[in-house]
Amino acid sequence: MQLRKENILIVDDDVNILELLQRHLQSWNYHVFKAISVKEAVTILRDTSINLLITDLKMPEVDGSELIKFVSEHYPKLPKLVVTGYPSVQDSLVAIKSGVVDYLTKPFTKSELKSALDRSLNSSEEKEIESKKILVDKNKSYGEIIGNSEKINNVIQVIERVKNNKATIFIKGESGTGKELVARAIHYQGKFSRAPFIAVNCGAIPENLLEAELFGYLKGAFTGAETNREGLFQAANGGTIFLDEIGNASLTVQSRLLRVLQEKEVVKVGATKAEKIDVRIVAATNSNLREMITKQTFREDLFYRLTVVEIEIAPxxxxxxxxxxxxxxxxxxxxxxxxxxxxxxxxxxxxxxxxxxxxxxxxxxxxxxxxxxxxxxxxxxxxxxxxxxxxxxxxxxxxxxxxxxxxxxxxxxxxxxxxxxxxxxxxxxxxxxxxxxxxxxx
The missing domain is CATH 1.10.8.60 (Helicase, Ruva Protein; domain 3)
Structure with a gap:
């Protein structure tokens, strides 16, 4: 039997319902993935291309409504079909507001499931067609970036090339041009969007505290360090850290940043043991770093490490x-x-x-x-x-x-x-x- 191209994820803590749904779906030649919890469903969604989500609402620990919210935020084009044995007006409203296409109450017939399935998948196709029309006719925004000028479209083209890898990116532009919006677009438009995004304004943190804030510290490392503390790099592990106004970082902090880029590890203030991290670094400034290099206030080796990919935002x-x-x-x-x-x-x-x-x-x-x-x-x-x-x-x-x-x-x-x-x-x-x-x- 040849399977259809659609992958369908079914989520229910009742294994009997899972088996029933699987039998029906396989009889129509769909490829089925099963999960008995929201946590397991999220894992499948992260690793697999899914065309339709079918989920129960009432489940232990994390319920299905939270899964629906998660999918709406991270996979907005994925159609959602709710199948539940405990219907309520409140649940229905939450489901509809979260973009659920259809709502089935247990017990249901095979024909009712098929009708709901067809409506959900057809809705997905219509949304895809409509989104393509919007992209062609009204290409005015990309994430939070607003604009349709040639200069903005050039920036978006670069983002499209770098969003799914962890190359170090340097954003330059005048104050107020939207450097952080570009950094957020790089993170949230790519495949690492579910990982942390940490924004750090290096110019807003006092120079004597920046090192401890970025890399963390051990108890007793300096006056006021009463407990061990993780740094912002550790908080961003697996995701992206955005270092705005990097030109304000002291030479000591610059030296530590160079080690992060070279060795992929950080050392807390007061510690001797390094910690491995997996972080994409996006840096930005409105300062002229080349002039700072000439004045020996910015490290040349760090500059070249930071500028693997450069994005310039026009005023x-x-x-x-x-x-x-x-x-x-x-x-x-x-x-x-x-x-x-x-x-x-x-x-x-x-x-x-x-x-x-x-x-x-x-x-x-x-x-x-x-x-x-x-x-x-x-x-x-x-x-x-x-x-x-x-x-x-x-x-x-x-x-x-x-x-x-x-x-x-x-x-x-x-x-x-x-x-x-x-x-x-x-x-x-x-x-x-x-x-x-x-x-x-x-």
Whole structure:
């Protein structure tokens, strides 16, 4: 008997039901996988390509509703069919909200099972066709990355090539361009998505604590180390650790990172024994590491270890085609959060946003939309935008201004609008006070 291409996973703690379902499914030439617990089902899902999940709801330890939630999150295209002997309105609602295609109550006939099976598999095919249409017609997002410009599509193509391996990846781009979103896409769009993802802002952790936070420490290793503690590398074992603002790491921490990359092991502060780890490292910075190498503040050997694959994210001023899509995202996000409704924007206000050069990039755009949603009633107009956005640079057509000059002029306008409040200006621009000082001095 030739088996069909579909693999069906059935999950039930009642072995009699498992055998009954298996007989029916095999009589229709399906390939069947069986699990008597949610834990066993998850193991099968991780190692096998499954086309349909059939699960009971009431099971000991972890129940079927948790399995349905897990599948909805990690395998959103996988159709789900519930078969249960204890139906309830609440269970039905949970199942439907989690994307369950059909709901069978025990006992059921063979024909009822076949009808539910056909509906579930047909639904899967329809979703696949629809998803392909959406991909072709509305390729506007990838994970949390929003955009359809050529520069964003180039980034996505690189992510597609690296997401299923653990090569070390270096993301470079200005502050506020979405480096962490790219790191998350690398992790969550690939086959290691069920493993941990740990994000570390190396610039936000005091230099004297960064080493202990990353690698852990033993009791008594330093003042205040009252217990043994695992580090963030150990927490990310099997998955991905994202080291943002890696340029802020001290030379001591850099030396330890080099060992992690070379030996695939970490040593806790105060320990002598190394621990093997399996972690993909994704690093990012808005600093110029090559200049730091010249100044001997960043190790050259670590730089080349980190940059096995490089991804450069273009600033928002170089992909203005994406502004409308990003505005739509933030309008929905903050409209629901603050007004409990979708907020619209006038064409005039959108023109102002598209004309602006966004030195703070996407983070600055989000802050502007967040403020505008709060200030408006139903529609964002020009009057709801910050004053510094409304000013156009005064230079003759054909004049070419250096980018640093343009950024400096924008920052100075924001400072004037905030009464020279650097903290407020940094918040509006989506950059830190240190970056403001650097750009004004350049």
């Amino acid at each position: 928002l001023r170089e992909r203005k085609d994406d502004i409308t899509l990003l505005v739509d995202k933030f309008l929905f996000k903050y409209g629901v959060e603050y007004k409990d409704k979708y907020i619209q924007i006038t064409p005039e206000a959108l023109t102002v946003l598209e004309r602006y050069n966004w030195p703070g990039n996407i983070r600055e755009l989000e802050n502007v939309i967040q403020r505008a949603v709060i200030m408006c009633d139903k529609v964002i107009d020009v009057e709801h935008l910050p004053e510094h956005l409304k000013y156009a640079l005064n230079f003759r057509e054909g004049d070419l201004l250096p980018l640093k000059t343009i950024e400096k002029q924008y920052i100075e306008k924001v400072l004037r609008a905030t009464g020279n409040n650097k903290t407020k200006a940094a918040e509006i621009l989506g950059i830190d006070r240190k970056t403001i000082r650097q750009k004004l001095l350049d």
